[in-house]
Amino acid sequence: MKRETARRVGMELRLDNSARCGEVYFHGDTMLPFLREGDLLVVEPVSWRDVRPGEIVTYRSGDRFPTRRVIRYLPRLERFILKADGLALHRVFRVHPEDVLGRVVSRKRGAKMLTNRDLGWRVAAWRALLRANLARRWRRLRRALLGKRPPPVDIQR
């Protein structure tokens, strides 16, 4: 087996087992304010069928593990639409269900721990979904009223 393949699979196993191997580090500022640089996350393996809008998932993209929020699932295209809380609303990421590796179930920041069962977590998910859906409706309304095409959605993986 090639070293890179073993490493990629090893990293996926490590991610899937973060509850028993130790949390994984979050890097970057694209999920602000909910996730910050240095937050420690527990990611649990999940079947894509059990993923719900508002949840934060980690998926495979080459040798990286982007971690973003699920907005909805498009059955016809068989893709999840994900967004990063801290990025502009028009930036969306389409992800194939098979690339979803796990969902984030807890966040440790310093001594503070928040889990996906806590109210603060659910409120953040609800706000992010509301914001995304309002932006979507606004785009549609604007198109209907002005007859203009809105700027193209920036779709990335």
Next chain:
Amino acid sequence: MQPRYLINSENAAWRIVDGEAVILSADTTYYYSLNKTGTLLWRLLLEQQLSVDELAAGLAERFGQPSARVAKEVGALIELLHADRLILEDSGGESGATAGPVAELVAELVAAEGVEGGYERPSLEKFDTLEKLIVSGE
């Protein structure tokens, strides 16, 4: 009496890709890869607790290899897996099974999993630790 071994599923997490296993030790976060024959041994231990002699006899019979050589090579692999706590000795079990059923199990696994190629020295490669894994929003 030789001890029998079983997979230490409390510590080991694994995935088999193209007939080769990648194993992660949850205790140390080191990861490993097994070649195809090594993966076959891993699969055998998933099926049932076996001793080095039983494993070696099964492989030797199935692949028509000298049993002394296979026993030596299997023993070396089992020692490595055991040293890193990826497998455990079954304290209650003792060797007693004949090679026949193990050889049949090997044949079944080879047929079911489509394992290609013949016997090769089973090997375990140990890689780095994955203690600090980074996920990102970038």
